[in-house]
Amino acid sequence: MGLNIRLLHGDKCVINGAVISCKSQRATISVENYAHVIRGPDILNPDDVKTPTQHVYFVIQLMLIDAENVDRHKLHYNTVMGQLRYALENAEVLEALARIEGLVESGDFYAALRELKSVLAYEERLLGEAPAMHPLAEAHP
Numbered sequence: 001m002g003l004n005i006r007l008l009h010g011d012k013c014v015i016n017g018a019v020i021s022c023k024s025q026r027a028t029i030s031v032e033n034y035a036h037v038i039r040g041p042d043i044l045n046p047d048d049v050k051t052p053t054q055h056v057y058f059v060i061q062l063m064l065i066d067a068e069n070v071d072r073h074k075l076h077y078n079t080v081m082g083q084l085r086y087a088l089e090n091a092e093v094l095e096a097l098a099r100i101e102g103l104v105e106s107g108d109f110y111a112a113l114r115e116l117k118s119v120l121a122y123e124e125r126l127l128g129e130a131p132a133m134h135p136l137a138e139a140h141p
Contacts, residue, residue: 064109
């Protein structure tokens with residue numbers, strides 16, 4: 001059984017780098033094999049990147065969306081992830097970052113973004129600011 005994506009009019013998602021837009025009232029897309037998928041509400045726009053963790057999220061998102069340039073994005077990811085690890089001391093958060101690094105290394109970028117959600121919440125509490133976005137607001141299997 002594949003992944004069913006329900007889109008309402010105007011909704012977007014990205015599948016293996018292709019932007020899919022719903023032009024009708026609603027549509028259901030069935031992805032029958034493995035694909036890199038991210039839904040519109042989970043996409044972080046470059047102008048919304050305000051924090052170090054959001055920067056890591058954005059770079060992982062680029063790896064998911066822009067598969068042709070994964071190696072280039074991984075170089076950038078290594079830099080921003082290293083900076084984030086250096087800035088944080090919380091053992092639980094550092095363990096989450098280690099899991100994220102493993103997911104990125106294995107190419108499971110969506111799972112890495114999902115795991116990063118807890119770090120984004122921690123950063124939000126730490127900074128006392130409202131986030132520019134709520135990534136992966138809904139967990140999608």
